[in-house]
Amino acid sequence: MADLRIEHLNKRYGVTTVLNDINLNIEDGEFVVLVGPSGCGKSTLLRMIAGLDGASGGDIHIAGKLVNTLAPAERGIAMVFQSYALYPHMNVRKNMTFGLKFTGVRPAERERRVTEAARMLRLEELLERYPRDLSGGQRQRVAIGRAIVREPAVFLFDEPLSNLDAALRVSTRVEIANLHRLLKSTIVYVTHDQVEAMTLADRIVVMNRGCIEQVGRPLDLYYAPANLFVAGFIGSPAMNFFEARVKSVEGGRACVAGPGFRSLDLPAGHLKIGDALTVGIRPEHLAQGEDGPLAVEGVVELVERLGESSFAYLRRDDGRLFVAEIRGRQTPPPGERVTLTAAARDVHVFDASGLRIATPNDV
Amino acid sequence: MPESVSNITAQMPRAKLAGLLLFFLGPAVAIYTLFSIYPLVATMALSTYTSDPSGGRHFVGLANFETLLGDALWSKPFWNAFSNNLIFFAVHMCVQNPIGIALAGLLSLPGLRLKGLYRTVMFLPTMLSVVIVGFSWNLILSPLWGVAAGALKAVGLGSLFAPWLGLESSALVTLALISVWQFVGIPMMLIYAALLNIPEELIDAARVDGLGHFRIFLHIKLPLVLPTISLVSVLTFVANFNAFDLIYSVKGALAGPNFATDILGTFFYRTFFGNQLQLGNPTMGSAVATVMFFIILVGLCLYLFLVQRRIRRYAF
Ligand SMILES: Nc1ncnc2c1ncn2[C@@H]1O[C@H](COP(=O)(O)OP(=O)(O)O)[C@@H](O)[C@H]1O
Numbered sequence A: 001m002a003d004l005r006i007e008h009l010n011k012r013y014g015v016t017t018v019l020n021d022i023n024l025n026i027e028d029g030e031f032v033v034l035v036g037p038s039g040c041g042k043s044t045l046l047r048m049i050a051g052l053d054g055a056s057g058g059d060i061h062i063a064g065k066l067v068n069t070l071a072p073a074e075r076g077i078a079m080v081f082q083s084y085a086l087y088p089h090m091n092v093r094k095n096m097t098f099g100l101k102f103t104g105v106r107p108a109e110r111e112r113r114v115t116e117a118a119r120m121l122r123l124e125e126l127l128e129r130y131p132r133d134l135s136g137g138q139r140q141r142v143a144i145g146r147a148i149v150r151e152p153a154v155f156l157f158d159e160p161l162s163n164l165d166a167a168l169r170v171s172t173r174v175e176i177a178n179l180h181r182l183l184k185s186t187i188v189y190v191t192h193d194q195v196e197a198m199t200l201a202d203r204i205v206v207m208n209r210g211c212i213e214q215v216g217r218p219l220d221l222y223y224a225p226a227n228l229f230v231a232g233f234i235g236s237p238a239m240n241f242f243e244a245r246v247k248s249v250e251g252g253r254a255c256v257a258g259p260g261f262r263s264l265d266l267p268a269g270h271l272k273i274g275d276a277l278t279v280g281i282r283p284e285h286l287a288q289g290e291d292g293p294l295a296v297e298g299v300v301e302l303v304e305r306l307g308e309s310s311f312a313y314l315r316r317d318d319g320r321l322f323v324a325e326i327r328g329r330q331t332p333p334p335g336e337r338v339t340l341t342a343a344a345r346d347v348h349v350f351d352a353s354g355l356r357i358a359t360p361n362d363v
Numbered sequence B: 001m002p003e004s005v006s007n008i009t010a011q012m013p014r015a016k017l018a019g020l021l022l023f024f025l026g027p028a029v030a031i032y033t034l035f036s037i038y039p040l041v042a043t044m045a046l047s048t049y050t051s052d053p054s055g056g057r058h059f060v061g062l063a064n065f066e067t068l069l070g071d072a073l074w075s076k077p078f079w080n081a082f083s084n085n086l087i088f089f090a091v092h093m094c095v096q097n098p099i100g101i102a103l104a105g106l107l108s109l110p111g112l113r114l115k116g117l118y119r120t121v122m123f124l125p126t127m128l129s130v131v132i133v134g135f136s137w138n139l140i141l142s143p144l145w146g147v148a149a150g151a152l153k154a155v156g157l158g159s160l161f162a163p164w165l166g167l168e169s170s171a172l173v174t175l176a177l178i179s180v181w182q183f184v185g186i187p188m189m190l191i192y193a194a195l196l197n198i199p200e201e202l203i204d205a206a207r208v209d210g211l212g213h214f215r216i217f218l219h220i221k222l223p224l225v226l227p228t229i230s231l232v233s234v235l236t237f238v239a240n241f242n243a244f245d246l247i248y249s250v251k252g253a254l255a256g257p258n259f260a261t262d263i264l265g266t267f268f269y270r271t272f273f274g275n276q277l278q279l280g281n282p283t284m285g286s287a288v289a290t291v292m293f294f295i296i297l298v299g300l301c302l303y304l305f306l307v308q309r310r311i312r313r314y315a316f
């Protein structure tokens, strides 16, 4: 078990910068999820932690030790790959013990670790089978088992669930969470799936285009996204954004209004009259009614019924679509004009550069 | 779910199905029959005849084979050619294929620069005409005007030089090595292609497991390209037992010195077409060709039943 410290890490391929000045501290035993759209550099960062790719600049410390020049096996890490990467010509037992042979673990100890991991992952029956005779979920468990027997200080997972079907993904997710509780080891977990990120993480690192956008606990990201990117990325369906302008500044309060919705009161801060803003409201925070600090009008275009709730797609007068979640059985019929409102604490405001502006409920 | 092909064909009218088969299989069957099956059958048929001095031919059953394997006049050169052929094949298996595998392994190393250049350079001799290769090596190794003696002397190894192509003891192995030099690019390319098929993540997993490049090659890559290696061995076997051109272009049909480089191909050539004082004997030549065919057939069967079945192909 160990902490992980990343300082000013850079990665360039030729002229393209894939990672730009990454700084991150991960505490001992923490479960950190790297999340971001495809191609944002999550895998690259993980591979650099693993030592599979070299850095163009910056340092990585694992358990207080600078590991920049160490080979992957010397870093005290274990990695679980998206494709599982099991050795096809070895059975499950061999897959798990193979690496231990080369790191000088004695046969008896190897056997003990495999038995232990197999028990933990319910692999006892499968130890003599070959990867080709395993289902996707079983292969995934073997891949995790192969990581466990290394008894690493840090586990690295690269999208380990993305090749599984939906049901298996949920159950394996729970297993990984349990495993973390049991092993108490540091985990860095890459995914592009925000549900995985929200459910598994102690802390989430949201990445975009090779930069870290925000680091925080799952609910912090949900309730107080630091910028437009995080606001749009966390939450499903995505947050609705409305353009707005500062209409008046008076007595420390700014009045904000824009096409399609009525007025909103903010602490003025540095705002000046005419400043462009973006107002964000999550679909699940919009409710029918008119009395909130803000009200948005739209014509229902389409309703998706999910059972416990429905998503209504509404078109505003300026032609833009937005989404509202409607609880219960009653959904407005398409074509109906509705007014929706949200509580002040559920309204997010971002300035012209996309950064969050404190709203009345923010401390 | 899409309907399976067998379902579709089962419901088809017979005439239509026949037309379909003829359309897709016809050309291949016709060409294969014309250029492979017919010559083979004709050769086998010819090997059961003998020609008399007047030019007539009559059926003699398996008498030609009895002569070939029983009459010392025939059987001695035949077995000489056969064992030379085995040595020729063994040199390829022990030198060409291991070097081909090693080169492929080196080419597949991550971060190797000028990969394309190495690959092309090592594959280049394969595209040269055997006649040119034979002629060049003849010149290079010539004790009179070859550069080999001088080159060895220049590095202080002059005493090692011998007229290798001219010595009974070394001519065959030298020729085999020339052939290895020319064709090592083929196993290299085939195995390199197979190595490229191994997913990157598998290699990464092995690196995380603490293996260096050499061990990754030995424990991961090599077992996974075993099917290709065995394929290469079969191709080598067939090519070696059909070899003829290199020996002919370097040593002529007599495969000197004193038949030391005579292999089945050259033996067949002399028998069928004749050479110098030896008259051509097409019926006897056909018998030699038929025996060659069966040697290769037996070799392939041994391979198919003993080796191929135990080799597993891995889907990644
Ligand atoms: N070997 C490479 N050469 C050039 N660009 C690369 C290389 N590997 C990755 N990249 C680029 O780095 C970016 C990040 O890739 P990656 O870390 O795999 O993204 P993610 O895992 O977040 O989807 C991508 O835009 C990709 O094109």
Ligand SMILES: [Mg+2]
Binding pocket: A042, A043, A044, A159
């Ligand atoms: Mg990735």
